[in-house]
Amino acid sequence: xxxxxxxxxxxxxxxxxxxxxxxxxxxxxxxxxxxxxxxxxxxxxxxxxxxxxxxxxxxxxxxxxxxxxxxxxxxxxxxxxxxxxxxxxxxxxxxxxxxxxxxxxxxxxxxxxxxxxxxxxxxxxxxxxxxxxxxxxxxxxxxxxxxxxxxxxxxxxxxxxxxxxxxxxxxxxxxxxxxxxxxxxxxxxxxxxxxxxxxxxxxxxxxxxxxxxxxxxxxxxxxxxxxxxxxxxxxxxxxxxxxxxxxxxxxxxxxxxxxxxxxxxxxxxxxxxxxxxxxxxxxxxxxxxxxxxxxxxxxxxxxxxxxxxxxxxxxxxxxxxxxxxxxxxxxxxxxxxxxxxxxxxxxxxxx
Amino acid sequence: xxxxxxxxxxxxxxxxxxxxxxxxxxxxxxxxxxxxxxxxxxxxxxxxxxxxxxxxxxxxxxxxxxxxxxxxxxxxxxxxxxxxxxxxxxxxxxxxxxxxxxxxxxxxxxxxxxxxxxxxxxxxxxxxxxxxxxxxxxxxxxxxxxxxxxxxxxxxxxxxxxxxxxxxxxxxxxxxxxxxxxxxxxxxxxxxxxxxxxxxxxxxxxxxxxxxxxxxxxxxxxxxxxxxxxxxxxxxxxxxxxxxxxxxxxxxxxx
Numbered sequence: 001x002x003x004x005x006x007x008x009x010x011x012x013x014x015x016x017x018x019x020x021x022x023x024x025x026x027x028x029x030x031x032x033x034x035x036x037x038x039x040x041x042x043x044x045x046x047x048x049x050x051x052x053x054x055x056x057x058x059x060x061x062x063x064x065x066x067x068x069x070x071x072x073x074x075x076x077x078x079x080x081x082x083x084x085x086x087x088x089x090x091x092x093x094x095x096x097x098x099x100x101x102x103x104x105x106x107x108x109x110x111x112x113x114x115x116x117x118x119x120x121x122x123x124x125x126x127x128x129x130x131x132x133x134x135x136x137x138x139x140x141x142x143x144x145x146x147x148x149x150x151x152x153x154x155x156x157x158x159x160x161x162x163x164x165x166x167x168x169x170x171x172x173x174x175x176x177x178x179x180x181x182x183x184x185x186x187x188x189x190x191x192x193x194x195x196x197x198x199x200x201x202x203x204x205x206x207x208x209x210x211x212x213x214x215x216x217x218x219x220x221x222x223x224x225x226x227x228x229x230x231x232x233x234x235x236x237x238x239x240x241x242x243x244x245x246x247x248x249x250x251x252x253x254x255x256x257x258x259x260x261x262x263x264x265x266x267x268x269x270x271x272x273x274x275x276x277x278x279x280x281x282x283x284x285x286x287x288x289x290x291x292x293x294x295x296x297x298x299x300x301x302x303x304x305x306x307x308x309x310x311x312x313x314x315x316x317x318x319x320x321x322x323x324x325x326x327x328x329x330x331x332x333x334x335x336x337x338x339x340x341x342x343x344x345x346x347x348x349x350x351x
Numbered sequence: 352x353x354x355x356x357x358x359x360x361x362x363x364x365x366x367x368x369x370x371x372x373x374x375x376x377x378x379x380x381x382x383x384x385x386x387x388x389x390x391x392x393x394x395x396x397x398x399x400x401x402x403x404x405x406x407x408x409x410x411x412x413x414x415x416x417x418x419x420x421x422x423x424x425x426x427x428x429x430x431x432x433x434x435x436x437x438x439x440x441x442x443x444x445x446x447x448x449x450x451x452x453x454x455x456x457x458x459x460x461x462x463x464x465x466x467x468x469x470x471x472x473x474x475x476x477x478x479x480x481x482x483x484x485x486x487x488x489x490x491x492x493x494x495x496x497x498x499x500x501x502x503x504x505x506x507x508x509x510x511x512x513x514x515x516x517x518x519x520x521x522x523x524x525x526x527x528x529x530x531x532x533x534x535x536x537x538x539x540x541x542x543x544x545x546x547x548x549x550x551x552x553x554x555x556x557x558x559x560x561x562x563x564x565x566x567x568x569x570x571x572x573x574x575x576x577x578x579x580x581x582x583x584x585x586x587x588x589x590x591x592x593x594x595x596x597x598x599x600x601x602x603x604x605x606x
Contacts, residue, residue, distance in 0.1 A: 011444065011446050011447055011463065012462060013463075014462055017462065093440075093441075226460065227457070227460065230441075230443070231451050231454055233439050233440045233441045234438065234440075235434075235438060235440075237403055238434055238437060240403060241403065241423075241427065241430075241432035241433075241434070242427055242431075242451055242452055242454040242455060243423050243424040243425075243426070243427030243428070243454045243455030244423060245422065245423050245424065246423070283441075288441030288442060289447065
């Protein structure tokens with residue numbers, strides 16, 4: 001069959017939709033409230049975990065200062081996780097391909113290449129602190145245009161050519177990145193590698209403040225395409241015959257997903273796996289209806305990245321782990337567990 | 352005005368003219384059956400009428416609109432198209448698959464209204480799949496899945512139905528009841544164009560028959576006449592025998 005695993009869907013009623021989203025929002029709110037309060041403290045007895053009281057949000061003092069050091073990072077994890085998971089979910093539906101995500105489509109490699117070039121050329125000096133992030137965003141857009149031009153047939157973006165073009169461009173960009181790294185000096189290479197691992201440890205409030213509203217707006221528009229993505233599950237022609245404007249849907253969803261990924265990578269570097277595991281996990285729990293799966297994936301991605309980033313900054317403190325690695329290490333087994341459960345069901349049907 | 356019309360249409364796929372110089376019309380209340388050998392261009396003809404391929408030459412009209420240029424949502428209100436293959440990437444349940452047919456008449460998030468649910472129920476009843484409503488689509492048998500997709504096309508509420516082999520994989524009783532149901536729809540004022548290899552059902556229920564051979568309309572007219580036309584024998588490489596059962600009902604069988 002399709003290679004997608006999914007819970008049995010139910011007809012989406014307003015009540016069910018509200019219930020699912022309410023649970024997601026509740027978990028999201030709790031996690032995002034606690035995350036900045038949680039950290040590592042040092043005193044005479046050594047190193048231990050510490051949870052600040054909620055009063056730290058309002059009362060001035062040491063706790064308040066510490067909190068405000070962590071808040072940009074939690075905000076960044078929220079928007080980056082949401083953008084990556086939302087984009088992954090939309091791309092999988094659009095391309096009817098369970099492997100579709102920012103990485104298979106070349107967007108991540110393209111923006112990584114641009115970031116590597118920017119570091120090699122010392123562009124941070126010229127463009128200011130956010131130079132690498134800006135380069136990454138430009139790289140993501142350039143890759144998007146290249147891949148969609150390569151893949152386009154007529155007015156449509158057929159999934160098969162899109163994935164093929166994406167993988168090809170991705171391979172090429174990765175190879176080019178390696179060549180540039182090979183010819184760079186040691187400090188540049190270490191900067192490049194740190195960036196390519198994907199981390200939130202050096203995030204500052206300003207870029208988060210500028211980019212977040214755009215990401216949020218993009219996610220809202222993406223959610224409005226849930227019904228079109230449902231119809232596209234049967235392929236472009238079947239979708240067109242029930243009335244979906246296929247070319248426009250492909251253009252808007254693919255464009256938006258790429259912009260979201262570009263913005264997320266500009267903030268945090270290429271954090272992998274979220275765009276794959278969050279939608280797949282939630283599809284296995286909630287069923288395939290994108291009107292609820294898309295918003296749930298966005299909230300789920302935000303929750304997962306905030307949790308993983310909190311672990312990344314506390315578990316080996318004062319050292320830090322790359323957030324992307326924590327995401328993959330924790331998310332992988334969770335995903336495998338769901339896969340095994342669904343496979344047992346699928347086997348009964350000879351699929 | 353004819354509801355569906357092709358004027359001198361030629362469609363090229365992969366550089367080859369799959370249908371060439373086809374002109375035809377479908378009026379309100381008509382049930383047209385398209386027959387012809389594999390690869391003759393039947394599906395392409397149907398897709399050209401639906402505007403799912405753009406003709407290299409000639410014009411297509413659906414209720415006076417160019418279906419390849421007009422908004423799909425507008426076309427979908429007048430025309431439903433059942434593809435030959437329907438492969439659903441996600442395991443929606445039967446009821447949701449049928450409700451996908453309501454896309455063109457819904458707004459916003461498209462959460463089903465009472466009217467949508469009622470339309471879906473009626474369509475499922477007509478296709479005898481009401482009992483499957485909460486089953487997963489990907490766990491149905493081939494024939495059951497086919498009937499669900501026919502229900503989706505009905506549920507769209509369009510006046511013109513284009514169906515590409517709707518009865519492929521159906522048992523004889525269900526195949527017959529699908530044709531009887533489509534006949535009833537046409538008698539009530541709809542129009543249908545059906546591609547089929549079931550010559551017997553085509554004879555019994557078709558109002559007009561088009562024989563497609565080598566991308567052209569080789570013979571058109573009443574099914575009982577087209578089936579015994581020498582062009583039909585040449586196209587299939589088999590003569591078709593049309594006779595009458597003891598009770599007077601006609602039947603067709605290749606000999």
